[in-house]
Amino acid sequence: MSNFQQELKLTADKVNAFLKSYFKNQSADNKLYEAMEYGLFSGGKMIRSYLVQSACKIFDIDEKKYIPIAAAVECVHSYSLIHDDLPSMDNDDFRRGKESTHKAYGEYTAILAGSSLLTLAFEMISDPKFEIEEDIKVKIIHALSSSSGHLGIAGGQFFDLSLKKSEVDKETIIDMQNKKTGALMGFCTEVAPLLSHKNELAKTFRDLGIKIGLLFQIADDFLDKYGKSETLGKPTQQDESKGKNTLIVHLGEEKTKALIADLKSEITNQLSSFSQTDELLNCINFIIERKN
Numbered sequence: 001m002s003n004f005q006q007e008l009k010l011t012a013d014k015v016n017a018f019l020k021s022y023f024k025n026q027s028a029d030n031k032l033y034e035a036m037e038y039g040l041f042s043g044g045k046m047i048r049s050y051l052v053q054s055a056c057k058i059f060d061i062d063e064k065k066y067i068p069i070a071a072a073v074e075c076v077h078s079y080s081l082i083h084d085d086l087p088s089m090d091n092d093d094f095r096r097g098k099e100s101t102h103k104a105y106g107e108y109t110a111i112l113a114g115s116s117l118l119t120l121a122f123e124m125i126s127d128p129k130f131e132i133e134e135d136i137k138v139k140i141i142h143a144l145s146s147s148s149g150h151l152g153i154a155g156g157q158f159f160d161l162s163l164k165k166s167e168v169d170k171e172t173i174i175d176m177q178n179k180k181t182g183a184l185m186g187f188c189t190e191v192a193p194l195l196s197h198k199n200e201l202a203k204t205f206r207d208l209g210i211k212i213g214l215l216f217q218i219a220d221d222f223l224d225k226y227g228k229s230e231t232l233g234k235p236t237q238q239d240e241s242k243g244k245n246t247l248i249v250h251l252g253e254e255k256t257k258a259l260i261a262d263l264k265s266e267i268t269n270q271l272s273s274f275s276q277t278d279e280l281l282n283c284i285n286f287i288i289e290r291k292n
Helices: 003-024 031-040 047-058 063-084 101-105 107-126 134-148 153-162 170-195 199-226 247-251 253-271 278-289
Strands: none
Touching: 003 031, 003 047, 003 063, 003 278, 031 063, 031 101, 031 107, 047 063, 047 170, 047 199, 047 278, 063 107, 063 134, 063 153, 063 170, 101 107, 107 134, 134 153, 134 170, 134 199, 153 170, 170 199, 170 247, 199 247, 199 253, 199 278, 247 253, 253 278
């Protein structure tokens, strides 16, 4: 395990500890609660939590202020994955080496589990025990709401499912992926200047996160094309069989790789005027080079 992977795991352990403690107080003896736990604690790398942490390090923000927000992000992300896997959407039976939530618990339970995780995210941030300034809470809740709904994850998934190939160009695909994947990652980096009362930098860091999200999605598309099912924990070569609109299909592999290089260069340049950026830059390299 590389040093970065060890750091990633340490962050994931901290966020999972917070989530498990929070869930313990939410305990309910029914299948819905089980399905929520099943979808949330699914063994993911929790890169989004690490993005929250690495952005907050740039602004010297205390851990107790960002771990609950990272936990909320993981709830939103898990909701999106549970719903994405549904038969009416991407129709995937496996996620991270185990059955998708709808396969393990049934379709209606999976829908309700995803919806419950989405609302739980906002409960975590608005919790009176989470002691940050109320005006900052409102800004964070607004930013997370925007990244989760029709202008973010939900809107991106809608376009991914509904766009016909005849309607697609490079800009449309990027817009779709910026919503589906980039919006939540944009929130992950935007939250740092919001917590530090530097609202003038919020858009800059949101845009950085959206670019990181596009890199993440392109890397995912390459993994689907060339990765191994046993490494990814799910079937590969699904994008082509399902007729997905990807940049690899539209631009070809060489131009897509050139876009990766351009995005990385843009992000590096934007971060050059800030200090303590090593964690965030290491995360970007990991996203591009990862094997699962």
